[in-house]
Amino acid sequence: MANKAVQEAVSAKAQPKMSTLVRLCAAAWLVPGLGHLLLGRKWRGLILCATIVVMFLMGIAMQGEFFSTSSGSYLQTLGYFGELCVGVAMPAARFFGYAGDPLFVCADYGTAYLVAAGMLNVLAILDVYDIAMGRKP
Amino acid sequence: MVVSHFVALVLFSFLVSVVFGVLSKNTPRERVLYGAKVFGVFIGVALLLGWIMYPAP
Numbered sequence: 563m564a565n566k567a568v569q570e571a572v573s574a575k576a577q578p579k580m581s582t583l584v585r586l587c588a589a590a591w592l593v594p595g596l597g598h599l600l601l602g603r604k605w606r607g608l609i610l611c612a613t614i615v616v617m618f619l620m621g622i623a624m625q626g627e628f629f630s631t632s633s634g635s636y637l638q639t640l641g642y643f644g645e646l647c648v649g650v651a652m653p654a655a656r657f658f659g660y661a662g663d664p665l666f667v668c669a670d671y672g673t674a675y676l677v678a679a680g681m682l683n684v685l686a687i688l689d690v691y692d693i694a695m696g697r698k699p
Numbered sequence: 700m701v702v703s704h705f706v707a708l709v710l711f712s713f714l715v716s717v718v719f720g721v722l723s724k725n726t727p728r729e730r731v732l733y734g735a736k737v738f739g740v741f742i743g744v745a746l747l748l749g750w751i752m753y754p755a756p
Contacts, residue, residue: 609721617714623700624707668700671707678711682718689722699725 578694590690592649594683597690610686618651618679626672627662628652641673647680647687712741 578586590597595611598604629641645652663669692698702710720734
């Protein structure tokens with residue numbers, strides 16, 4: 563009976579609270595790598611932040627297009643959410659007036675970079691979740 | 700920024716390989732090796748597909 567109580571206490575400690583998981587995943591979404599930094603994985607967080615931000619900035623430099631949900635196309639809506647996964651960078655770029663230039667010679671590559679940056683951040687968020695749950699070192 | 704298709708491919712592959720390496724492995728050596736392998740596969744498959752598509756109009 564005492565062993566069972568100890569086991570329950572240990573498993574309760576190992577499982578983080580839902581609010582903690584939500585906070586970590588939200589932080590990881592908003593700023594790439596921040597979730598890892600909050601978990602104490604400094605280098606992993608910094609490398610992920612640098613890589614994802616560089617990919618996003620290269621997408622901007624290549625005049626990639628920001629999708630919108632008002633186009634009526636399912637693919638464009640999916641692309642919008644893909645780009646939104648990069649976090650606060652996308653709305654910040656929109657706020658500062660970036661709109662992309664679909665007629666620019668490298669715009670297609672830029673759009674791919676923007677969406678890929680979002681998708682890589684999704685992987686980072688899932689990694690944060692796994693580390694917080696104790697599934698990964 | 701104007702880049703050729705190949706340069707865009709190499710840069711994209713590099714960035715994705717770095718993330719894959721960091722997330723998939725646990726030690727720095729394993730990460731570098733795995734990232735290099737993923738990068739090589741990205742470039743190799745892209746070149747292979749390019750040559751397969753070359754005869755097509």
